[in-house]
Amino acid sequence: MALQVFAIVLALGLLMFLAYRGYPVIIIAPLVTLLAVVLSGGLLLPSYTETYMTNAANYIKSFFPIFLLGAIFGKVMEMSGAAASIAQTIVNKLGTKRAILAVVLACSALTYGGVSLFVVAFAVYPFAAAIFKEADIPKRLIPGTIALGAFTYTMDALPGTPQIQNIIPTNYFGTDAYAAPLIGILGAIFVFAGGMIWLERRRKQALAKGEGYGTGHSNEPESVDIATLPNFWLSIVPLVLVILFNYLFSRSGFSVKSWYAQTELTDLFNIADVSTVTSSWSLICALTIGILAAMLLNVGRIKVKLASGLTAAAMGSLLAIFNTASEVGFGNVVKTLPGFKAIQDSVFNASSNPLVSEAIAVNVLAGITGSASGGLSIALEVMGSHYLQIAQNVGITPEMLHRIASMASGGMDTLPHNGAVITLLAITGLTHRQSYKDIFVITILKTAAVFLLAFAASLFIPA
Template sequence: MFIEIFAIVLALALLIFLAYRGYPVIIIAPIVTLLAVIMSGGLLLPSYTEVFMPYAANYVKSFFPIFLLGAVFGKVMEMSGAAASIARTIVQTLGSKRAILAVVLACSVLTYGGISLFVVAFAVYPFASAIFKESDIPKRLIPGTIALGAFTYTMDAFPGTPQIQNIIPTNYFGTDLYAAPLVGIIGGIMIFIGGMLWLERRRKQALAIGEGYGEGHINEPENNEHQSLPNFWMSIVPLVVVIALNFIFSRTGMSVKNWYDATILKETYNIADVSTISSSWSLIAALTIGTLVAMLLNIKRIKLKLASGLTAATAGALLAIFNTASEVGFGNVIKTLPGFASIQNWVFNASNNPLVSEAVAVNVLAGVTGSASGGLSIVLEVMGSQYLQMAENLGISPELLHRIASMASGGMDTLPHNGAVITLLAITGLTHRQSYKDIFIITILKTVTVFILAFTLSLFL
């Protein structure tokens, strides 16, 4: 049994190492998967064509519209200058005395409005740099500040967020994006307060020793203070449209659940329970309309670069979803190997409560893969039905499973090899040595918050 467990651990270790070194997950995931299969005495080609590929393809089928529409919406908001307009207005309104808060809130508004994390980092960085320089706050604190606003509570904690980490659990638990709203709001507030206290503490420490913004930095943005950008109120309309329509299509009489006859869905499209897909439908509709609104409001600004922008957005969406789908294929092959039963028992035995066990599993896999969506997808593909059965036996709402899983995915995922972290540091022209400490503290804060919520809920359920 040792060799079977070692095969899985080795495959995970190689996946981390090679991803960290920049090798494409689309290629390395099947390679390390098949290495584990060989070491475990499994059948090579059947494992690849009949397990890895079907699960990867099913993930693409389920989530590609979300990845694509999210990327297109974000790109349109970026090309039009609407995202930059929102960021600049919030930063300038709060002013240099509240520079950190201004950047955090700017990131939060954009992320919660449906703009992808990468677009948010690009849009906010120029204004963050300007206001940090004006306030003489060390530039090295910018990545941690952006991470708090974009990579935490608005990514997966606050109910209704249209980010993929909040969408994935809906397909496994039959929930919607507003699952367990009170738990999400409490957790989000805890993360926001804790993160702000840490960043302000770091700012005061720098002030005490006379450390300012610093000199000789790379990737310094041009002074765009007087850059022509769309009106703030017009810029925020598409975000409001996405948020409002997503709620209307999810939780009102106009819900997508009521758009089609249940009998036709079952007999013609093999959809036995529309609740397992209605959250995706509602977000597809909301993002589509939001994107059209963003285009119409800014048609003069984007018409000359629309074709190239859509091409770039599509390429980004394809890369993102196939990376994650490869990780899902990896996880589903691993679960068929003899050694996985021992690992699975260890995870389940971490706690008798499915919320705690789920938090452990998602955090570990998100950390291993360096991907919140990848780790979350692997765990729910492999053990989602077991967690749901455990929760039903204990009278625990699937909504709580959704919220804990979603929040846990955004915990240890931001280890040094995480793609978003690497991209954020590249955008700001900083290194892990300079800025990762603050990102890591926020990562720990997020992880601790999830376990506090999970343990607290386990005491009362």
């Protein structure tokens, strides 16, 4: 059994190491998967074609529309100038005295409205740099500030967020994007307050030392011509529509649950429970409405670069979905190997509380893979049904499992090898040495919030 466990640990370690070194996950994930199969004495080709590829394809079938539409929505908001208009207005309204808060809120508004994290970083950075320079706050604090607003509570904690990390659990637990709203809001408040306290403390420390924005920085943004940006109120319309229609199609009398007869769904499409697809269908419809609104409100600005923009969005979504699907395929093969039972028992036995055990599993895998969606998908593919069964036995709702899993994915995923962290530092022209400390502290805050909430929720579980 020791060799079988070693095979899985070795494969996971290689996946993490090679991904960190910049090798494409689409290629290395199947290779390390097959290495684990060989070392475990499994059947090589059937494991690849019938388990790895089948499960990767199923993941793409379930989530590609969301990846694609999310990428298009973000790109349209970027091309139209709407994202920049929202960021500029929030930053200007709050002013230099609240520079850090202004940047955090600008990122939060865009992320919660459905704009992808990478687009948010590109859109907000020019305004963050300008207001930090005017307030004479060190530039090295910008990545941590953007990370707090875009990579934390609006990504996976606040109920209804359309980010993929909040949608993935719906497929495993039959929940929707608004699962466990109180827990999510409490977690969001904790992370926001803790992050702001830390960043303001860092600002005051720099001020006491006489450190300002600094000079000689790389990737300094060009000044944005504010006069050319679209109207703020028009710019927020697509975001509001995404949030509004996502709710209407999920939880109101207009819910997609009532659009089709259950007998037809079962007989024609093999959908036994419409709840398993409600969140995906709701978000597909909401994002489509948001995209159309963004395009109609900014036709003149978009039409010249629409073809190239849509191509870039499509290519970005393909890379993202295939990377994550590759990790899902890896997880599904691993759970069939002999050594997995020992690893699974170790994770389960780490805590008798299924919420804590789930948080550990998702956090660890997100940290290892450097991907919130990847780690979350692997954990739920491998152990989601087990957690659901155990939770129901002790009186924990699927909604609680959803929220804890979603928030846990956004914890240790932001280790130094995380793609979003590397991209954020590249955008701002800063290094890990200069700015990662603040990102890491916010990561620790996010992780702590998940475990505090999991322990607190366990107090209300019947003995």
